[in-house]
Amino acid sequence: MGEGTTVGMDMGDKKHRVCVLDGEGAVKTRGSVVNTAAGIRKYFKEMEGCRVVLEAGTHSRWVSRIVEELGHEVLVGNPRKLRMIWQSHEKSDERDAEMLARIGRLDPQLLYPIHHRGEKTQADLAVIKARGMLVKSRKMLIAHARGLVKSMGQRISQCSAKAFHRRLGEEMPEELAPALEPVRKSIEDLTVRIGEYDKQIEQLGGERYPQTEGLRAIVGVGPITSLAFVLTLEDWERFDKSRSVGAYLGLTCKRDQSGQTDKQLRISKAGDEAMRVLLVGAAHYILGHFGSDCELRDFGLKLAQRGGKNAKRRAVVAVARKLAVLMHHLWKTGAAYDPYYHQNQKKKAA
Secondary structure, three states: OOOOOEEEEEOOOOEEEEEEEOOOOOEEEEEEEEOOHHHHHHHHHOOOOOEEEEEOOOOHHHHHHHHHHOOOEEEEEOHHHOHHHHOOOOOOHHHHHHHHHHHHHHOHHHHOOOOOOOHHHHHHHHHHHHHHHHHHHHHHHHHHHHHHHHHOOOOOOOOOHHHHHHHHHHHOOHHHHHHHHHHHHHHHHHHHHHHHHHHHHHHHHHHOOOOHHHHOOOOOOOHHHHHHHHHHHOOHHHOOOOOHHHHHOOOOEEEEEEOOEEEEEEEOOOOOHHHHHHHHHHHHHHHOOOOOOOHHHHHHHHHHOOOOOOHHHHHHHHHHHHHHHHHHHHHHHOOOOOOOHHHHHHHHHO
């Protein structure tokens, strides 16, 4: 095996199916590889430099890193774009491995290859995602507690999630104490741990990622959103144009064009969902009562005033997309944030 050899690998949890094509596209060997670091190294160490094609998944990050270290070219395909594989009427692990190899051999661009983050970046991003899971768990417990109290004809007064465990302790009906006291303690514990994550994220941004400071100048963008943005993109140089970031994060509309018909559909929702949710949350803040005057806010409010039941929703998404573009531009240029940049530039030109 060597030059011209392409290896397709259909990844599983315990083992991976492998199909090897020679330079002419003929199947040379088929087999399987145990899903361990030692198994991957043993299989690919015996090969000369070749192209290895696999789909993005749970194990693709560390597997691709090991294979690259052994001197092979690795292409990680985007599973969202590979319908010819997962919508096949004759789907099997063996066939999937062969299809990956053939696509990678003929035209790698058909794989829509993705870029895996570095190990350090992924570890730091895991802190934000772990915090998100705790916030989600706390939200579910709060909803559960409020529902139980409401079923007894009473209500817990409105308060922040951070203060809910105290409010619940004060207003909890006596008859529900055996059921809700453990829940209250869990909510309190989650609040403490979320606070610890907040301090850790603040420290990460200040010490390792100083570029987040400039992004936080945008009202509505806090330490979590700014750090998540930097870690998700990892390197601003990956994007030649700042406008490309909106599409990368799934905030641009899908298109269905055929003949005289050219439909604009909903946003693609490609890319990192957690980052998209953070940007949409920031957009809600910018357009909300506490948002300060800026071009982003003015742009969104004009869209929302056009009417229609979905006008507000479209405005939020449009502001989130513009926010992503703006954050990348500030990161790329190192410029200070100016809430009315375009208007000020026109005044200077005049």
